[in-house]
Amino acid sequence: MQLHSSLIKKRSRSSLALIPCIIFSVNPSAFLSFATSPQPYEPKRFVRIIHPLYDLHHHRGPTSPSSSSATASHHYASLLQSLIEGKAIEPGKQIHAHLLVTGIGLSTIVATKLVNLYSVCNHLPHAYCLFDRIPKDNVFLWNVLIQGYAWNGPHQAALSLYHQMFEYGLHPDNFTFPFVLKACSALPALQQGREIHCHVIRAGWESDVFVGAALIDMYAKCGCVATARRVFDNVLVRDVVFWNSMLAAYSQNGHPDEALCLCREMAFAGLRPTVATLVAVISASADIAALPQGRELHGFSWRHGFDCQDKVKTALVNMYAKSGWVRVARRLFERLAEKRVVCWNSMIAGYAMHGHTTEAFALFEEMKKEGAPPDHITFVGVLSACSRGGLMDEGWKFFESMVKEHLIEPTVQHYTCMVDLLGHSGRLDEAYDLIMRMKVRPDSGVWGALLHASKIHRNVMFGEKALERLIDLEPNDAGNYVILSNIYAQAGNWEGVAWVRGLMKERGLKKSIALSWIEVKNKTHAFLVGDTSHPQSDEIYAELERVGGLMEEAGYVPDTAPVLHDVEDDEKGRMITSHSERVAIAFGLINTPPGTRLLVNKNLRVCDDCHVAIKFISKITAREIIVRDVNRYHHFKDGVCSCGDYW
DNA sequence: GTAGGGTTAG
Incomplete structure (x- = not known):
C-alpha cells in the first residue's frame, strides 16, 4: 500500500474545532480515509480507522452475502456522517465514485448520506441528481435537500421541494419547517411564509422553539415585526437563541427601544446573554445613539469577557461612531485583531455620517492597501461620504470604479447616494434621469432622496414626482407628505399645502412628535x-x-x-x-x-x-x-x- | 440522522 498524505483542516460547524482530515491514495485506485483523532497524527489510531475500509476495498467484506453488504453500508454511512460533520466534500465525492466504480453500489442509507453531504457542502446539483434517482419515502431525505437550498439557494427550489413533498404523501415535520422558513426569509417571501405558518399551526408545531425562531426570523425579514412578536409570545419554553431572534427582529427593523426593553425582560427571565445578544442590543443602542446604554453594554461585555470577540468589538465601533464618539470608535477599530470588511465598513460609514470625508477616503485607501477587498456596502459608505461633502466628481469616480474595477453591480442604495449627490448640487433633472435609467427598481430611499433635494432647492415639480411614487411605496409615512407641503409653502402655493394636509387628514396620518x-x-x-x-x-x-x-x-x-x-x-x-x-x-x-x-x-x-x-x-x-x-x-x-x- | 440568532448603508 503506497500512501501519501496531506492534511486538510476543516472547520466543524458546531464547535469550530479543527478536524484534521487525512487523505490517502491507495493503489490501484484512489482511496481515502479521514481521522477525527486530535493532532498530532497517530499511526496506530489511523490503522484502526482505515482497516474496515481497506477490507471493503479489496472485496473481502461487501461481497454477495446480505449481512456483509449491510455491514458495508453501515461502515460507509458512518464514514459519510463524519464527512458531513466536517463538511469534507472531496473525500465524499471519492467515496461516491469508488462505490460506483467497484460496483458496490449505493444502498438507500448511503445514498441518503451522500445527498446530505452534497447538500451541506453546497453541491446541490449533485445532491439533486442523486435524490432524483432514489426512493423518496422518508422526510429526512427531503429535509436535508430543502436545508441545502434554503442555505445556499436558489431559495425558490426549497419552496418547490416543500410543495412536492405533499405529492409523495409525506408531511413536513419540526425540521422541515425551520429549513423552508429560512428560504422564505432569504427571498423574502411573505405570502409563502404565511402559508407555511398555517401548515405549522395545523401540524401543531407552533410552540416549538426552533420552528418559532424560524417564524420570527421570517416575519422579521419581511418587515412584519408585530407578527413576529405574536409568534414570540406564543412560545412559552424559550431559550437564548429564541430570545436573540426576537431581539434581532426588533434591532434590524428600526425598533431599537423595543430591543433594549426585551433585553431587560430577557435578563429578568434569568437568561445569560450570548455574543449574538450583545451584538443585537449594542446595535440597537447605536441606532438611537443611546450612549449611556451603549457604554453600559461595553462595560458588561468587558466584565463578562465578550469584548474580546471581534463581532462585539465591531458592534461597539459602530455604536461609538453613531453616538458621536468617533475617536473612541477609531481606537477600538485599531485594536481589532482581524479587520474584516464589516469592520472597515462600519468605521468608514461612521466617518461619512459625521461628514468627515477626508478620514473616510483615507481609510478606504488604507483598506485597499491592506488587501481587504471593498464590498458593495463599503461603497455605500464612501458614496455617502461624497454626498455628505457634496463631492460630485469624487462620487462619480467611486461609482465608476466600483462597477469597472471592483465588478460590483450598483444596488438601489448606491443609486440613492448618487441621487442624493446630484440633488445636493441642485442637478435635480440629472438625478431624475438617473432614477429613470436605474437597472434596479427604485425604492422609497431613492425617491426620498429626490424629495429632500427638491425641498432644499425649492423645486415643486420634482417634489411632486417624488411624492407621487412615495405615496405608493410608503403610503403611511407622514414625513413625506410634510416635505411636499413644505415645498408648496416655500413656493407660496397654499392650495398645494391644503391639498397635502387634506390628504394626510383623510388617511389619518399625523407627523411624529419632535x-x-x-x-x-x-x-x-x-x-x-x-x-x-x-x-x-x-x-x-x-x-x-x-x-x-x-x-x-x-x-x-x-x-x-x-x-x-x-x-x-x-x-x-x-x-x-x-x-x-x-x-x-x-x-x-x-x-x-x-x-x-x-x-x-x-x-x-x-x-x-x-x-x-x-x-x-x-x-x-x-x-x-x-x-x-x-x-x-x-x-x-x-x-x-x-x-x-x-x- | 436533519435545526434556529448576531456586525455594515439609507
Missing part, C-alpha cells in the same frame, strides 16, 4: 417642543432668552415664515425658539462647564431656523455643539456647520 435629548452626567434628559415639565424649566427658558438676546445683537433674525413650523408643526402658536433641540441645548449650557462640547439627539430633521440659530449659539457661547438628527450629524463650531448647510 423630541430631542441630551446626556449630562450620565443621565439622559429628553424634551418636547416648548417643554416646561423639566424641574429646571425656569432656568432653561431664562437661558434661552439670554442667549436669544445675544443672538439678535449678533445679527440673528428669526425666520417666522409659516414654512418653518412644518418640521415641528404640532405647536401651533408656540415660538420656534422653543423647538426641542434648542431647549435641550439650553439645558446643556446651564448644566455643563463653559467650553464643554454638547451632544444633542433629535428624532426628526433639524429645521432651517434652528440650524441658523444653533450656528449663532455655537459662536456666542464658544461651544462645539453636535446635533444628531434623523439623517446625519451636524457639528456646529464658530458659527459654521459641518453639513455645509445641506441636510
Whole structure:
C-alpha cells in the first residue's frame, strides 16, 4: 500500500474545532480515509480507522452475502456522517465514485448520506441528481435537500421541494419547517411564509422553539415585526437563541427601544446573554445613539469577557461612531485583531455620517492597501461620504470604479447616494434621469432622496414626482407628505399645502412628535417642543432668552415664515425658539462647564431656523455643539456647520 | 440522522 498524505483542516460547524482530515491514495485506485483523532497524527489510531475500509476495498467484506453488504453500508454511512460533520466534500465525492466504480453500489442509507453531504457542502446539483434517482419515502431525505437550498439557494427550489413533498404523501415535520422558513426569509417571501405558518399551526408545531425562531426570523425579514412578536409570545419554553431572534427582529427593523426593553425582560427571565445578544442590543443602542446604554453594554461585555470577540468589538465601533464618539470608535477599530470588511465598513460609514470625508477616503485607501477587498456596502459608505461633502466628481469616480474595477453591480442604495449627490448640487433633472435609467427598481430611499433635494432647492415639480411614487411605496409615512407641503409653502402655493394636509387628514396620518435629548452626567434628559415639565424649566427658558438676546445683537433674525413650523408643526402658536433641540441645548449650557462640547439627539430633521440659530449659539457661547438628527450629524463650531448647510 | 440568532448603508 503506497500512501501519501496531506492534511486538510476543516472547520466543524458546531464547535469550530479543527478536524484534521487525512487523505490517502491507495493503489490501484484512489482511496481515502479521514481521522477525527486530535493532532498530532497517530499511526496506530489511523490503522484502526482505515482497516474496515481497506477490507471493503479489496472485496473481502461487501461481497454477495446480505449481512456483509449491510455491514458495508453501515461502515460507509458512518464514514459519510463524519464527512458531513466536517463538511469534507472531496473525500465524499471519492467515496461516491469508488462505490460506483467497484460496483458496490449505493444502498438507500448511503445514498441518503451522500445527498446530505452534497447538500451541506453546497453541491446541490449533485445532491439533486442523486435524490432524483432514489426512493423518496422518508422526510429526512427531503429535509436535508430543502436545508441545502434554503442555505445556499436558489431559495425558490426549497419552496418547490416543500410543495412536492405533499405529492409523495409525506408531511413536513419540526425540521422541515425551520429549513423552508429560512428560504422564505432569504427571498423574502411573505405570502409563502404565511402559508407555511398555517401548515405549522395545523401540524401543531407552533410552540416549538426552533420552528418559532424560524417564524420570527421570517416575519422579521419581511418587515412584519408585530407578527413576529405574536409568534414570540406564543412560545412559552424559550431559550437564548429564541430570545436573540426576537431581539434581532426588533434591532434590524428600526425598533431599537423595543430591543433594549426585551433585553431587560430577557435578563429578568434569568437568561445569560450570548455574543449574538450583545451584538443585537449594542446595535440597537447605536441606532438611537443611546450612549449611556451603549457604554453600559461595553462595560458588561468587558466584565463578562465578550469584548474580546471581534463581532462585539465591531458592534461597539459602530455604536461609538453613531453616538458621536468617533475617536473612541477609531481606537477600538485599531485594536481589532482581524479587520474584516464589516469592520472597515462600519468605521468608514461612521466617518461619512459625521461628514468627515477626508478620514473616510483615507481609510478606504488604507483598506485597499491592506488587501481587504471593498464590498458593495463599503461603497455605500464612501458614496455617502461624497454626498455628505457634496463631492460630485469624487462620487462619480467611486461609482465608476466600483462597477469597472471592483465588478460590483450598483444596488438601489448606491443609486440613492448618487441621487442624493446630484440633488445636493441642485442637478435635480440629472438625478431624475438617473432614477429613470436605474437597472434596479427604485425604492422609497431613492425617491426620498429626490424629495429632500427638491425641498432644499425649492423645486415643486420634482417634489411632486417624488411624492407621487412615495405615496405608493410608503403610503403611511407622514414625513413625506410634510416635505411636499413644505415645498408648496416655500413656493407660496397654499392650495398645494391644503391639498397635502387634506390628504394626510383623510388617511389619518399625523407627523411624529419632535423630541430631542441630551446626556449630562450620565443621565439622559429628553424634551418636547416648548417643554416646561423639566424641574429646571425656569432656568432653561431664562437661558434661552439670554442667549436669544445675544443672538439678535449678533445679527440673528428669526425666520417666522409659516414654512418653518412644518418640521415641528404640532405647536401651533408656540415660538420656534422653543423647538426641542434648542431647549435641550439650553439645558446643556446651564448644566455643563463653559467650553464643554454638547451632544444633542433629535428624532426628526433639524429645521432651517434652528440650524441658523444653533450656528449663532455655537459662536456666542464658544461651544462645539453636535446635533444628531434623523439623517446625519451636524457639528456646529464658530458659527459654521459641518453639513455645509445641506441636510 | 436533519435545526434556529448576531456586525455594515439609507
